Amino acid sequence: MSDPAIALCDRARSGDLDAASELVSLHYERIFAWFRRLCGHDADAADLTQKAFCKAWATLHRYEGRSSFSTWLHGIGYHVYVDWLRQRQPATHPENRWWLNRSDDRPDPFEQIADKETVSHIYALVEQLDPDARYTVHLHYYQGLSIAETAEVLDVAASTVKYRLREAIAYLKKRIEARPLPTL
Amino acid sequence: MTDAQVETILRQAPQPAPPAALRQQLQAAIRLEPAAPRESPSPLLARPLWKRWVPALAFGLLFLGCFIVLALQTSQWLELRRQHDELRAAAATVDLLQQENDRLRREQIPLPSPSTARTGQQELQSLRAEASQLRPLTQQLATLRAEQQRLQAGAGDGTQQTVDPFAAQKERAQSIACINNLKQLGLAARLWSNDHNTNILPTDLLLIRQELNTPRVLTCPAEAGKTRTPSPSWEQFDPNSVSYELPSRHPSEFEPYTVYSRCPMHGHIGLTDGSAISGDQKPYTVMEDGNLMLRRRPENNPNP
Numbered sequence: 001m002s003d004p005a006i007a008l009c010d011r012a013r014s015g016d017l018d019a020a021s022e023l024v025s026l027h028y029e030r031i032f033a034w035f036r037r038l039c040g041h042d043a044d045a046a047d048l049t050q051k052a053f054c055k056a057w058a059t060l061h062r063y064e065g066r067s068s069f070s071t072w073l074h075g076i077g078y079h080v081y082v083d084w085l086r087q088r089q090p091a092t093h094p095e096n097r098w099w100l101n102r103s104d105d106r107p108d109p110f111e112q113i114a115d116k117e118t119v120s121h122i123y124a125l126v127e128q129l130d131p132d133a134r135y136t137v138h139l140h141y142y143q144g145l146s147i148a149e150t151a152e153v154l155d156v157a158a159s160t161v162k163y164r165l166r167e168a169i170a171y172l173k174k175r176i177e178a179r180p181l182p183t184l
Numbered sequence: 185m186t187d188a189q190v191e192t193i194l195r196q197a198p199q200p201a202p203p204a205a206l207r208q209q210l211q212a213a214i215r216l217e218p219a220a221p222r223e224s225p226s227p228l229l230a231r232p233l234w235k236r237w238v239p240a241l242a243f244g245l246l247f248l249g250c251f252i253v254l255a256l257q258t259s260q261w262l263e264l265r266r267q268h269d270e271l272r273a274a275a276a277t278v279d280l281l282q283q284e285n286d287r288l289r290r291e292q293i294p295l296p297s298p299s300t301a302r303t304g305q306q307e308l309q310s311l312r313a314e315a316s317q318l319r320p321l322t323q324q325l326a327t328l329r330a331e332q333q334r335l336q337a338g339a340g341d342g343t344q345q346t347v348d349p350f351a352a353q354k355e356r357a358q359s360i361a362c363i364n365n366l367k368q369l370g371l372a373a374r375l376w377s378n379d380h381n382t383n384i385l386p387t388d389l390l391l392i393r394q395e396l397n398t399p400r401v402l403t404c405p406a407e408a409g410k411t412r413t414p415s416p417s418w419e420q421f422d423p424n425s426v427s428y429e430l431p432s433r434h435p436s437e438f439e440p441y442t443v444y445s446r447c448p449m450h451g452h453i454g455l456t457d458g459s460a461i462s463g464d465q466k467p468y469t470v471m472e473d474g475n476l477m478l479r480r481r482p483e484n485n486p487n488p
Binding site for chain 2: 012013015016017020021024025028029030032033036037042045046049050053054057058060061098099118119122123126137141142144169172173176177
């Protein structure tokens with residue numbers, strides 16, 4: 001666990017607003033991106049992000065430092081998203097092409113590994129996975145959490161996380177290979 | 185496409201950009217809870233040790249107190265039960281003791297019933313009256329015998345009288361036998377008084393019939409076969425066969441000089457200590473408080 005996060009948490013528990021603001025600055029983009037990929041709307045994602053942080057401040061005294069602050073925050077966010085999902089009308093999800101909204105400057109995978117359509121197809125296939133596998137892929141690959149951190153957020157065993165990831169990769173490969181070649 | 189390539193594509197997924205004002209909104213919405221002092225332990229642990237253990241100790245003390253009370257009551261109950269058993273056993277033996285007591289009472293020498301005592305008293309009174317009547321005759325008889333002996337001793341000429349050469353020895357033997365009778369009478373009376381836990385010797389000769397082997401000892405040998413007939417047995421007892429007097433009203437063992445019995449023929453007396461004094465010694469007796477007492481002869485009265 002990073003030392004600055006522990007110190008910031010302790011200061012925030014003591015009532016230091018600056019420490020809390022610093023924690024927001026460090027983690028709000030990742031949390032928003034996660035919610036944006038899951039729910040498909042900027043407004044819903046912002047609302048969920050705000051709810052997650054509000055809940056984090058309310059339960060900050062329960063944070064004992066056994067896991068990283070990011071993992072703990074993702075755990076809160078997961079439950080906030082699940083509650084939000086239950087309260088929503090069971091309508092079909094609108095098309096969620098979150099991969100088109102990019103903000104980072106990392107190398108374009110489209111350019112390095114595969115063509116743009118294949119990569120887009122992969123991201124679209126991920127959204128078609130069953131919810132458990134989808135959340136696992138989002139947390140592990142998109143959010144960068146480790147197997148153990150992903151298991152802690154989802155409250156499952158690490159072996160379950162590995163199984164889901166393996167099954168998801170296999171599914172993606174299979175669907176990609178079965179995809180007809182684009183016509184020129 | 186390999187798994188690694190797929191994973192790489194997934195790991196390099198683009199990150200959606202947050203709205204511009206989201207950060208300010210999140211920072212403005214920060215509501216920190218009042219910090220709970222991490223140094224202080226939980227309210228439960230903050231209490232003193234003895235306060236935390238009071239409920240458990242109270243229950244333990246209550247249980248211990250109940251156990252002690254139960255133990256005391258159990259011991260008292262056991263003690264009462266033991267006493268109850270002992271009393272029951274004692275009560276069971278009471279009946280046996282009562283039966284044994286009744287048996288022993290029946291086996292004792294039956295005292296004369298009041299009616300029998302009344303009859304005996306009447307006979308005694310009649311005997312005393314008769315004895316008082318015969319006493320002067322006895323003295324006359326003794327005088328006549330002395331005269332006869334004198335005459336027999338002086339008559340030597342011409343009169344052919346039958347003289348018993350052994351008369352003196354016979355009289356001597358009878359006198360000794362009479363003294364023996366008085367001794368036996370005294371001893372029998374003392375035996376009776378010891379058996380009855382009293383120092384007063386009986387004045388009713390029928391009471392000492394168990395101590396006397398035969399009623400013949402109540403007849404003076406000098407009168408036996410002449411003026412009185414000795415009773416052969418107690419079943420055939422005749423009050424008229426009694427020669428001896430009981431002059432004292434309350435003869436006591438503690439007064440050894442009390443005359444218990446007296447032979448009107450010889451003058452022999454029997455004392456309450458069981459001894460007997462020959463009448464030849466001319467014992468001096470005086471009546472004191474209803475009892476005939478043996479006393480030293482006063483110097484101014486050398487003669488009886």
